[in-house]
Amino acid sequence: MSDQTQTLLDAALLHVPFDGWSDDTLKAAASDAGIVLATARASFPRGGVDLALAYHRRGDALMAAQLAAQDLSHxxxxxxxxxxxRTRIEAAEDRELVRRGTTLFALPPYAPDGARAIWGTADLIWTTLGDTSTDYNWYTKRATLAAVYSSTVLYWLGDDSPNAQATWNFLDRRIDGVMQFERVKGAVEKNPLLRAALAGPRAVMSCLKAPARAPRTDLPGYVSPPPTQQG
Structure with a gap:
């Protein structure tokens, strides 16, 4: 995210509680930041929607940085x-900003954007924690975590307990439920009769592969490929 984009987003956050993630917010942010509106629109072509997505990505980046700075081996x-x-939820500066985003992405035209944003968060969490799955588990892990994350955010938005303790208790219960499912799945894998009964679905699932990730071009040692010859 460029410095100008960061400046616009920072300026927008002051207006979101009043105007939501909207075009009015983008206009006000551009005015506050002293940036020509046409230039602001170049950074956020869809106005408030792109502002909200940039805010979400900023929270993802903050979470990844905080996790990378900790020793989680214990x-x-x-x-x-x-x-x-929990780190991702706490990365939000203000619940009202998240509440406004939840309202925006509940609208049918923007629901796919919201779903992609939540999936991206779940993917980033698994990747940051070192997930190396390449089969259908890549999808099931992220789908399950996306459900846990989104339900916890909704609970957090209505939580008035001290230090949001009720939210973290809710999160623990949801994760315990997921772990119970994983234990059942593991038991099925070890049972030859159940494995035989599920041979068909397992064969279909085995065809699913994790999507290939584009190579990072900002790392030392990367050499760009030669241009394709035209002719």
Whole structure:
């Protein structure tokens, strides 16, 4: 995110509680930041929607940085996931900003954007925690975590307990439920009769592969490929 984009987003946050993630907010942010509106629109072509997505990505980046700075080796894996979700939620500066975003992405035209944003958060958590799955588990892990994350955010928005303790208790219960499912799945894998009964679905699921990730071009040692010859 460029410095100008960061400046616009910072200026927008002051207006979101009043005008939501809207075009009016973008206009006000551009005015406050002394940036020509046409230039602001170049950074956020869809106005408030792109502002809201930039705010979400900023929270993701803050979470990843905080997790990377900690030694999590002493934690059980379920506790690492709980910490990651809590860290991501706490990265939000203000509940009203999140509440306004939730309202925006509940609208049918923007629901796909909201779903992609939540999936991206779940993917980033698993990737940051070192997930190396490449089969259908890549999808099930992220789908399950996306459900846990989104339900916890909704609970947090209405939580008035001290230090949001009720939210973190809710998160623990949700993760415990996921872990119970994983134990059942593991038991099925070890049972030859159940494995045989599920051979068909397992064959279909085995065709699912994790999407290939684009190579990072900002790392030392990267050499760009030669241009394709035209002719």
């Amino acid at each position: 934690l059980r894996f379920r506790d690492r996931i709980a910490l990651a979700v």
